[in-house]
Amino acid sequence: MAGLVATAGPVPAQAAAKSVSIGITLPLTGADADGATRIKCGAQMAIDEANKMGGVGGYKLKTVILNNATATAGAYDPAQAATNAKKLVADPSVVANVGPEMSGDGKAMSPILSQGDLATITPASTNPDITDPRYAGQYRPAGKPVYFRTVTTDKYQGPNMANYMRDTLKVKTVYILDDSGAYGVGMANLFEAQAKKIGMTVLGHDELNPKEADYTTILTKIKGMHPDAIYYGGVAQAGVKLAKQAYETVPKMVKAGGDGMFTGDLLKGAGFPASEGWYVTNASPHLTENPKLADWVKKFSKMCGGRTPSDYSVTAYDGAKVIIAAIKKVADSGAKVTRAAVHDAIASSKVDTFQGPVAFDGNGDILQKTIAVFQVAHNKQYPDDDVIHQFKYLGDAPEAPSS
Secondary structure: OHHHHHHHOHHHHHHHHOEEEEEEEEOOOHHHHHHHHHHHHHHHHHHHHHHHOOOEOOEEEEEEEEEOEEOOOOEEOHHHHHHHHHHHHHOOOEEEEEOOOOHHHHHHHHHHHHHOOOOEEEOOOOOHHHHOHHHHHHHOOOOOOOEEEOOOOHHHHHHHHHHHHHHOOOOOEEEEEEOOOHHHHHHHHHHHHHHHHOOOEEEEEEEOOOOOOOOHHHHHHHHHHOOOEEEEEOOHHHHHHHHHHHHHHOOOOEEEEOHHHOOHHHHHHHOOOOOOOOEEEEOOOOOOOOHHHHHHHHHHHHHOOOOOOOHHHHHHHHHHHHHHHHHHHHHHOOOOOOHHHHHHHHHOOEEEEOOEEEEEOOOOOEOOOOOEEEEEOOOOOOOOOOHHHHEEEEEEOOOOOOO
């Protein structure tokens, strides 16, 4: 027995000495920083929990956190995202990545990650082109899908909101705006196609320059056309200014956008009453008010500087859990934990998460297609940037187009 104890003693120490890294790539400064920070905290929570349990399959998990934003862009920057993807691929310790948040970053990163056989799980990026097999040569040149999602895509988010606006909000005429980014243009175009298909009248579609300060000229033009609603595809850099100026120009008009506006950046940047009444969507089930997550929400706020989680904090947590399960599967099989092995384990995974079993189709898209709808409703009992209490959940948007 003494001999057995002596030989067994060094094993835990050797196991503890082994480590692998998980990347986290998000726009952590600039106009998108609030939402990105909440996403980062979700992913980090899952990784910290695994390490507190002794690691995964004998491996300690480390993180490589890279900022996809630049001061020049004032927000996310696809060129920086591409540079960060190269850094991840060049680091042999990195076996998977959580991110990006933005689809423009995703389009820049995906070909590089493909060549490096490095899987990423995005908790927020929704442009469908990146995982569309028609564009496989562009976004996964090495062949295998590397871009996995714990949210659905704008193929559902834009059109489903068109259904909701017509059926629930009784919108008959709409003017569409986008912010010229990959996400915003894709979202707005998909919304427009569905709006026309179900009989809404699209009075126009214009592009906003995110770096311009004044959108009143275009808003005055829209005011003169008297649409029932404005729909905006884009993120907070232009969206905050749009919300402020739309409140001044067309305060009573219905205003709606996608998940790029479902963020504390809108609440803090536009403030109240300018952000009041905006309808927004989220490309995942709404979970942050689920009683089953109440303890998790408290733990999140404690570790994330008092911030409340967004639903994309949850999808980031779930994405990290999928990566952790993949690492465990490889380690438990006795194989070496490499990025190729982790990639294959992610592709074939079915992992129980907060949003239910997460599994992917052959292109990396999550199988569930839920689009949740919210409206900004100022609750003075909570901080103005509290995304749980300032965005009121209204239900899920209908997927099937009604005619």
